[in-house]
């Protein structure tokens with residue numbers, strides 16, 4: 146698939162089959178991700194690939210965290226949260242390194258990692274995978290970050306849920322660029 150076709154036909158797909166995704170395919174996505182531009186060549190991306198029982202462990206952490214923050218929720222709420230990471234056979238959590246060099250700005254590291262995620266999403270699409278970038282309260286949760294090996298101050302840009310599509314959904318029409326663009330020619 147050429148790059149323009151991938152860009153114009155990619156859309157989020159949340160309903161995927163439980164079938165495993167071969168490691169070689171996941172590695173192809175990660176290799177595409179790290180081709181993104183990054184200022185000062187700091188390679189600020191960090192990926193945590195979760196599959197199998199690791200997703201259950203993530204669900205446990207999410208439920209425990211929710212319970213400590215919202216103790217009045219009914220017990221069913223824990224069950225619901227525990228099941229969230231089981232929606233796809235693979236989840237890639239994507240974090241951002243904090244700058245250590247004063248020349249490096251955190252917003253630039255975040256921008257580079259967002260570009261890496263888009264590379265990953267486009268490659269997933271070209272490989273016939275369904276993918277969706279999810280955040281929710283969990284991406285900002287210190288307990289979830291700790292489980293993934295991130296510091297509380299580190300940005301976790303989200304979770305990329307991946308799997309082979311259950312149904313291939315219609316590509317939604319997208320608004321254009323015109324109302325978001327100003328041309329400055331003089």
Ligand SMILES: Cc1cc2nc3c(=O)[nH]c(=O)nc-3n(C[C@H](O)[C@H](O)[C@H](O)COP(=O)(O)O)c2cc1C
Nearest residue numbers: 155156157158159277278279280281282302303317
């Ligand atoms: C930073 C970010 C966070 C997102 N978080 C969620 C989320 O928590 N749940 C969700 O269903 N979609 C999430 N999305 C996906 C968007 O809902 C989706 O990209 C948007 O609806 C446009 O659809 P498209 O990806 O098919 O173009 C997120 C997207 C971005 C960029």
